[in-house]
Amino acid sequence: MSRRSEITNDTEASTNNQQTGTTGVSRRAYLAGAGAATMFATAGCAGSSGGTPTINIITWNDFAQDPVLESVEENVDATVEITSSTSSTEMFQQMNQSADFDIAVPNNNLVPRFLNAELIEPVNTDAVGNYGDIYQKFRDFVGEQFTQDGNAYGVPIRWGWYGYAYDTREVPDHEPSYNIMFEDDYVDTDLDGEVIMYDEAAKTMPVAALYLAAAEDDPSYREALTENDRMTFTEDQIQTMRDLLIDQKPSLQGYISSDTTFIQQFQQGNFLVGHSGRNEVIRLRENQGADWVEFVVPQEGAMAWYETAVVSQESDNPETAWEVVNEYIAPGTGAELARQGKSPSCNPNVADELEESEAELYGRIDPERFEQFIPFKDIDPDVQEPYNAAWEEVKA
Amino acid sequence: MAAPDRDETLRAALVSGLSRRRTSLGVTAGPGAIWIVLLLIAPLAFMTAVSFASIDNVTFNIIWEPTVNNYRDLVVGGTTEYSLGPLVYTATAFEKAVLLSYSIATVATVLCLTFAFPLAYVMARLDDRAFKIVIYLVLLPFFTMYLVRAYSWRLMFGQSGVLNQVLGAVGIGPIGAFEFGIPAVIVGLTHAYFPYMLITLYASLDGLDFSLIEAARDLGASRVDVIRDHIIPLTLPGIVGGSLFVFVPSVGAFITPQILGQGKVQMIGILIEQRAIGEATNAATASAASMAVVVSIVVAMFLVFRYVDLDELGGV
Amino acid sequence: MATETGEPAEQTGKEYADQFRNHQRIEQLLGNGLYAFAALMLVFLWLPLLIIVFLSFAQSPNLLPFDGLTLSNYQGIAGEPGLRSSVVSSFSIATFSAIIATTLGVLASFALTRYQFPFREVYRTFGIIPMIVPGVILGVGLRFYFLTVGINPSFLATVLTHSLYGLPFVLLIVSARLYTFDESLEEAARDLGADPLTTFRDVTFPVIAPAIGAGFLFAWVRSFEDYIRALFVSGINTDPLTQWMFGKITKASAENLNVLNAVSTLVVLAIAVALAIAMNYGNVTGYVAGTRDDADEE
Known part of the structure; x- marks a missing residue:
């Protein structure tokens, strides 16, 4: 909590007052004012050499860990205040409701929403010098999903993918495929009541789509995931996916959304096959020594996430904010972040700072493997209602 | 100054x-x-x-154009078919959630009533010293955080929970009924609201004149007769009130199904929470679902208060 | 059940005696059964709590295999990030909201018991509804409403929500006390020339003070233990104890459960002590349930 007491800077205090004073003013009108305040703030900082701006960030808990915070504050002249959040939607709502945050780090699928609501500003490429080092694939994703008038609006930080994990003591070697979740004779083990799915539509509906694309030999399910900046399923496809998941439900052990619950229950032997993120399994192997867990990428493909830093239009210190963002993909701080979340950085150079054993688990990846991965996306607003309803039906 | x-x-x-x-x-x-x-x-x-409004999909802002779509979607477009003879009804997720919530709440209420009545009866007949000890034992769980009590059952249930571990140790093996799911939710709710029922019942039994019962027994009335003709009519307000205190919060339960349901028990509270702040955030559909629950509860209370006065429900 | 009436008249005394003894035995068995069942119910109430207490001293959060006892779970509490601030946050929310609820509830109780006015019954019903509305609905309704009138989910929003939630508990307990209060005492005081404020201070308040205290405690406890209403209105910067605990439950790693078991045990212990003290000093049972040992009070 000593961090809080460090924020005693006259410039900062005065801009903060301005900020709270304008809560009644409409958002539009306020933007102009914030712009002026920003000019004032940066000018003030440049003038007084001791001025350390405070950057407020709403993001995942990993960013709030001391090694990460210290590494950032060592390299950037800023005081970083982290508000932990557990969901990208929450980050959106917070930034939408108040002007308190300079940076948010939602998952990539939420970034278009920030962009459409005109909450964020384009990447300051001068301040984010490491941007050029990240994998080409992620720069392509940025181009497809949130670039407007040639300006990118977010910086990929870390990434990971969802496949499934299984207990090798009970489940024999097999060709990795989503069939294992939907077909009871796919492997020679009785998996009735032994399968866990992710308790979230955004994670589980794409699994149904990838399974159907292969099982029904209908590439349109896959194209709905890959071809546009949103998931563009038709209502018929959504219904088929829903029916598939409803049929699957009686043979499930349940739905789990939290990583730690997944790890705990997997270890206790509550289930044998679990739809999960890769970092959960690394945690399980690394911390609990569970060498009986195997994590695989199904042949149908895997959904990948990459968290993306965005900077608020209303930030008082956008330049410093982008410098902080840049630090998150710098080799040193990037390595700390990767360690905290057991997830690789989007900048391959970060791997140089990791121990060899760490780099094996969350270091570099051969760019060719990216072909297996499909980024998570938001649902197309046109079919959002049937999509939400379908998931409610699945869970009902 | x-x-x-x-x-x-x-x-x-x-x-x-x-x-x-x-x-x-x-x-x-x-x-x-x-x-x-x-x-x-x-x-x-x-x-x-x-x-009666709708929500912008992108910004979450409210669009004030009157529509009944939110209500229509609660009851139209379901997938689960129920048939009763020639009648076939297709239920939506909302209707299933309501049905599930009401069923679970009914079972929990009946269990509370059955379990609490004998204890309340005994308590009403204890001497002061014994009573003080028992009421202390009852009030302590009652005042303990709801969350702690729900959590305590999370430790008990599950394939590797305390119950199945103990059963496994004595060789009976893990039992499916002790895994997370509807039975666990029912037990959790019964435990959570048991003290409400008990205290309300006790309040009405405490006023009971036991010499009347003794007299009836002396005159040769059987136990069943005494219970039916004397005890139940005299404690009816307590029974109705206690049931209300168990039933209504059970219908709207959130913590218990969330902690004990393993994602498979979608009661109405969970459905509303998902619509209000979850993945499918939509203030309009969340409000419509909430209103439907409010109306059903108001109707239930209206029926109850035709028979009992609010004053008789005790101080809980 | 066997009944003695209508038995044939030629039965011998011995048969009567046998029958009486049988009847006695059945009575006793039923009586014992009743007590056994009651005891079983107490076990049902207590078993899960006792298991938490036990596990809080265990090395592993699983009952079996049992790895031995330890106090390290309690030592772990001190270094737990966020725990101290959530306890502070829960205490402040509960205290502020209980003060508001008590003030409003006591005033409203006077209105209900001392005055006839239009819509009195409506007033009373609405005063009790916040206690009955399911938490999800109260929370969701207030969240949308607060957001629209410009109150973001926050400490303030939680205090407002809990002050409404606590109101019925104060209202029920204090108005019940005022109903049984002998108004002629007040009249006598006024006849002797005391003004309304003096009458209240010297006559009314001493009698209803325990009820006010009980109402305050109820409102406080309800706020302190509430999770669901706070979930919707507390926002991410306010983290009451219940939310901290819920986070530990859903992120159920072994370390988390160990700490959680210890914290839960401390909660149970704190309540046990508070309740024992309260029961020693006041008629807790009376406020919770009925009127037993009401005479203790005055």
């Missing part, structure tokens, strides 16, 4: 003010009324209004 005489004037004004019936009514009833209007009636009215 007011001078003494100013204090006196103020006091005199206050006294004369309070002596006027109108002013004192305003002072006593007013603040509560303001709170109720601003924090209970206005939000419910707002919720009603939002339930």
